[in-house]
Structure formats: structure tokens, C-alpha cells
Amino acid sequence: MLLLAAILLLTLLLFLLLLQSLFRFVTRKKERVVGFFHPFTNDGGGGERVLWCAVRAVQEMATDLPIAIYTGDPATPESLALRALDRFGVKLLQPIRVVRLQRRKWVEARTYPRLTLIGQSLGSMVLAWEALSAVKPLLFIDTSGYAFTYVVASWIAGSFVACYTHYPTISSDMLARVRSRTPLYNNHLSVTRSYWLTTAKVLYYRVVAWMYGLAGACADVAMVNSSWTQSHINRIWRIPNRTFLVYPPCDTLSLQVLPLERPTTPAYIVSVAQFRPEKAHELQLEAFVMALNDLPPALITEVQLKFIGSCRHQEDEERVEALREKCHVLGLQQRVEFCLNVSYKELVKLLGGAIAGLHTMTDEHFGISVVEYMAAGAVVIAHDSAGPKLDIVVEEAGQRTGFLASSAQEYASAIRHVLLMPDNERLQITQAARHRASLFSEAMFDTAFKKAMSPLITKCVDADSGLLTMKRFRVPGRRVNKLHTS
Template sequence: MGNGFVIWALVTALLPLSLRFALQLLNCRRSRKRAVGFFHPYTNDGGGGERVLWCAIKAIQEESPDLECVVYTGDHDASPQSLMGRAVDRFGVELLHPPKVVHLYKRKWIEETTYPRFTMMGQSLGSVYLSWEALCKLNPLYYVDTSGYAFTYPLARIFGCKVICYTHYPTISLDMLSRVRDQSSMYNNDALIAKSIWLSRIKIIYYTFFSWMYGFVGSCAHLAMVNSSWTRTHIEKLWKIPHRTMRVYPPCDTSGLQVLPLERPTETLKIISVAQFRPEKAHTLQLEAFSVAIGKLDADLPRPKLQFVGSCRNKSDEERLQNLKIKAVELKVDADVEFHKNIIYRDLVKLLGAAIVGIHSMIDEHFGISVVEYMAAGAIPVAHNSAGPMMDIVLEEDGQQTGFLACSVDEYADAILKVIKMPEAERLTMAKAARRRASKFSEQRFYEDFKAAIRPILTHTSK
């Protein structure tokens, strides 16, 4: 009697909510717009993911001019004109016309600060709530996720959308599971957990369960585009939809950078690092390697200058940037280090055109657009020996070395010194080979491959 009463009470309480949900969903499905909705809550992150967003919108505008492009964003100051201007100013991408903007007001549910523990799960479930807000405001024919929120795909399918995604980096990877098993401390594995066998086992269970859920929701995509060989390997193992998974290299501004002269000023040697001020970008390692290189530098060689260029998404990134400045003072290299925050595209090109070395240090960087930009601009890349840079980018071109791969502080320092000490003719030979290699990842190549990937879905749906 007691159990029956409890069940009756739950059904009575949940029935109105279920009916409300069903009616709202029915209304949304009936009012579906002939549009392409881009789920990209942060349209001011300034990274390679944002470049993909603008290039993807431009590709849709060129491929299907009759489809309206809509951007779901949590940036409340965003407008069609401001986003169109941002695409040009920050990335040099000229859209055919401004995209429609749908503002989201529940973005706090996907912010990492909202979930001190079980962050991945919290953000993933929070993204479902945010996408519910988005789809209720405008239900498009095609739902395109360019930010990696795979948990929103089942909901988009329930709303009747064709789901297309461009995945830069799997939310969870088999490498992450391996590091927890090995009790390795990293930015995504707290040292306290890494030191504890029991906490590590609990996290393995959590990661295993999460990877199963991630595999299920990811398999709901009608088309999954991935940005590198490394990402494709992991996504195919997790989502198990290889016939719907295509590798489309991200758009890199190789054409605009390739016109820069390969000769560089010799009075001050410039070393550049282009990356958002996020923990996984490992800026501290770069700073320490630079300090070691300075310490080993011959007295007769000019003292180089390290330039950090990146954007800050939030307060945590701002604090990270400030800590990096403090670290430079501690290492006594602050006079040789510059910080350029949230600069416009034109200024970035100018800095790239003066650098002889470009540093990248993220472990398992899914692709590495900044590495390609270094190569296109004529700067010799020193990238992390893993994932995208190792598998796709810093490879020989016509038998000629195109850059260096490193892991430790000493390896980075040695590679930096090799470029600094390199005879000009040898540096130019390597820079030319690197530039030829970079042309394989051009913006035009992205447009061609992206359109080829989405064309079957657009053609099938229009019939």
C-alpha cells in the first residue's frame, strides 16, 4: 500500500511535466526553420575552434544560399554584424552575409567553475539543458555542433534535426583512461588522485562509465567530421560509426601567411607561442625551456625574445596569464618575454612574420592549427611529440625536415638553440619545406572537404 502510494504520487507529480515537455517538443518540431543552427556557446574564445565556426558558416552559405545560418551563443553582446566583423578582424574570414544570432542565458551550466568535481559529467549534462534552451528558441533543420558537446546530439535528434558535428578533441579519450590507470598527474588528473590507488580506481570507474555514455551520444550524429588522424582513431573507437566519420583538416590561414618573407630580422631573434591561456597549453613548460635555452646561449649570439600570444576566455585564464608573468620574473627572463592578449588578426600576422621559432607544447593536441600557422609564416615549429603535430603536421616534406618535436623542458630548450644557431641558408631551406607542408592544410582545402562531407546530407534532406 505504501509503495503503491509513492509510485502514484511520483506519476502524479511527473505527469504534468511530461505533458508539458511533449507539447513543447511538438510545437518546436512543427515550427522547424529551414536553417542551420551552429551550437557554439562561446563565440569569443579566439581559438582554432572559432575559426572553424566562421569557415563552416561561410561554406554553408556558399553551398546552400537558401539556408539561413544561425549561431547559438551565450555572449549577450553578440549581434549579427559584430560576429561578421569579428570573423574578419580576428580570423580574416569574410562571410557572405551576417548570421542570425540566438542568445542563450543558461551558459553557466556548461562552465567548469559550476562543477568543482565530476566536471566532465556536469558540463556534459549541463550542455543538454543549454541546447534545450537553444532548440526551443529556434529549431533548425540541421544542428551543427562545433564545440564538442556530444551529449546534445540525442536531444537534437528528438527535435527532428539532422545532427552534424565537427569534433576537435574527444571529451574523453583512451589516453586519458591510460594515464589514470598509470596514476600520472596532469591538468586533467589531480595529483591527489594520482597518488591514491583507491581514488584512481574510483576515477577509472567514472571514466569508463563516462566513455560508454560518450560513445552512445556520439553515435547519434548523422555525420561526424574530425580534425586529425589522432582524433579520428579515438572517435571511431568510442562512437563506433566509422562509415559516418570523416577527417576534415581544420582551416589554417596558409595563403595569407605564405606571402610573408622567409628572411627575418637578425638584431633580435623572436620566438612566438600562439595559444589560448588554458592549462593544457602548458605555457609554463615553454617559459622554463626558454629560460634553460637562455642559460645555454653563447655570449656572441643575440639574446632572443619570447612572445606569448593568446586569448583569455574567463577569470581563470586571466589568473593563469598573471601567474605566467610572475613565473617569468622568478626565472629572471621577464625582460625577454612579451605578452600579447586578445590581439586582432592583423597584429598576429605581423608577429608571426618576425618570428624564427614557433613553440607548441600541449600533450595530445588534437591537431595544432598554430603549428601550421608557424610553418606557413616561415617560423620553424618546435611542437610536442604527440597526436596531431606528430601524426599529421611536422612530417618530412620531399625528404626535408620541417621542424622539431619535443617532450621535456631540456628537449624544447635544445630545439630552440638548434634553430638559433642554425646557419641562415639551412634555416631558410627548412622554412621553405615547412611552408610547402603547411599548404596541405589550407583554408581552401577545408572548404572543399567540408562541402563534400555535408553535401550528401543536404541533398538527401532537400529531396
């Protein structure tokens, strides 16, 4: 009896502490800040380029609104500004503020060996609570795809919410693969072999999709990076009037000055991608060795494959080591080079000499590396799905802009074709590809981003200047804003 009373008392105390914390959180005054939620500011990929280009755009739109970056990395304002310039060529106009997050493990996949999707989604809400408890901004911008944070930022903190979605957390394509029992990096073989496990996973995905839809609908402005992503987001979030297609910023300007003519002997192929399972580096090795086996002996010794990417943490380093071991197994140790954590200048130099560029991710939301290949003059060999298929590697004025493949055999065939094609044919493809790549420049991103964000930035400036006081009431699936003039 005493034990039960103690448990009830403890529960009551915890509940009261939670209410007290919630009250302090809700009543805390918002700061005149635009907060960018990007827990991994050292990922080195296209998402980080979007972050810095978006920060610069907001600085240009509202020069008097400070910028805060929510990150889990040990960074300083100076180090992040230097990284933006060195890695991506983006010069920030004003100093930024850094809000260090201590609970980033809540969004790391390794924290959730099972039920990873829902674990990371709910964990992002914990991380958002930490971020907004430190700095509650007028405008909360997520550039990493953590849609569940919008619930905390919008419903509880009362901030305006904007987001740039690179890849839907869950999509109808994922559901279709589970139903069809197709094994992939996120659909284990043990699940595909079991009817009951497949049924359970489909139900699980449906529940997550429903929750994801509610969370995504909290966004005042949602920007997506491709036609494929837009289709899925519109289907799940159901806010098409607030969803805008904004192609990600690709460094086409500095790459387009590289000469299209380049030596083919010796020749090398590049693969620019983070070392993550979905990037399918092993498929590239398998295709590369198949292509070498069918090339003339004299040409084989002149061909190399260069893996270019960043290692974010121990898991990435382990993947690189596994790839090195596979190179030894396949006899490619002299044919494959790993270029890790290269600077922006080094990346441009490597792209400028590449004869071709490989991309093998299934359902890549967009494919910034594909655009970079095209702008730099490397013939693209990309996966036949999603962004590359729908938006990027399409004909330009009736001319081929690259090759699409899905199997190791198809990739090997395309590699052989590119290595053996006449110079005039290669030049025609690269010229058309470079023209196509100009559609995805930083300037195009800047224009589209500012157009989508302009009404929201204006509201923030008005609210900050005292012309408008925004009291926001949140109900799942609905949005009611009460505007009070001062």
C-alpha cells in the same frame, strides 16, 4: 501522512509539467534554418575559425537556408560578422541570426569542481534544450565538441545532426594515463598516489566513454580534425562510415606571402595559444630559461619570447597574471612579452617576424598554431604527440619540417639549435614546412567540408522544399529513417 501526500502531489505536478514541456518541444515545427551550436563565440582559437569557415561553406552550398548561431556571448549578427572578418579574415555571404543562450554556465568547467566530464556533458544537454526550444532547425551543427547535445537534437527534436570534433571528450590515452598514474592537468597528483582513487576514476571514465559513444552515434555526419582524433572517435562512436577526416582551416594563404628570410638579431620566439592549463605555458618558460643559460652572452640580450593569445574570462586573466609572476621569479620579465587579444593583422605581423614558434600541449588534437608557424616561416618546435606528430611536423620530400620535443630539456635543446643554426639550414626547413602547411589551407578545408556535408545539405534542401518529409525514430545504437514523398 499529509506531508507525504503533498510530496507525491508536487512530484506528480512536476512530472506533468515536464511531459507538457516535452510535448510542446517535440511537436513544435522545425524552422528552415541551419543552426550552429557554438556557445563560446569569443574564444579566438582554431575552433572559432572552423565555425566561421563552416558557416561560409554552408551559405555557399545552400544560399536559401538561413544560418542561426547559438551562443552564450552578448553578440549581434553584425558584431559576429565583423569578428569573423577582423579576427579570421572570413567574410560571410549573408547576414546570420543570433540565438542568445542564457544557461551557458551549465557547460563551464568551473560549475563542476568535481566530476567535470560528466557534469559538462549532461549540462550541454540542458543548454541544447534551451537552444532548440528557441529555434528548432532542419540541421543542427555542433562545432564545439558537445556530443551529448546530439541526443536532444536528433532523438527528441528530430533534426539532422552534423558535428566537427576537435578533441574527443574522453580517449583511450586519457584512460591509459589514469591507469599508469601519470599526473597531468586533468589527473591530479592526489589521484595518482591512491590505488583506490585511480580505480574509481578508471571506472568513471569507462562509464563516461560508454555514454559518449551512444551520444556520438547520433550524428548523421561526423567530421574530425586529425588522424589521432579520427582513431579515437572511430573506436568510441563506431560510425566509421559516417566519420570523415577534414583538416581544420588554417590561414596559410596570407601567411605564405611572408618572406622566409628574416633578421636573427634581435630574434624572438612566439607562442600562439589560448591561456588554458593544457597549453602548458609554464613548460615553455622553463625551457626558455634553460636555453638562455646555454646561449652566448651577446645573443641572450637579443632574444625574446612573445605569448600571443586571447583572454576569454576571469580565469584566463588569472592564468596570465600567474605567468607574469613566474617570469619575475625566473628573471624573465624583460625577455617575455604578453600580446593579448591581438587582431588578425597584428597576429600576421608577429608571425612574420618570428624566428621560431613554440607548442607544448600534450595530445593536441591537431595544432592550428603549428601550421600557422610553418606557413609563416617560423621554425616549429612542437610537442611530440597526437596531431603535430602524426599529421603536421612530418618530413616533406625527405626534408625536416620542424622539431618535436616533450620535456623542458628537449625544448631547450631545440630552441638553442634553432637560434644558432646557419641561415641556409633554417631556410631549407622553413621551405619544406611551408610546402607541408599548404595541405591545411582554408581551401582544402572548404573542399573536404563540402564533400562530407553535401548529402546532408541535399536532404535538408529536399525536406525544406517539400520533396521529402523526414520522420525520424531514434533508438540507442540504431537509426531508422522513414522517408515519405509528398
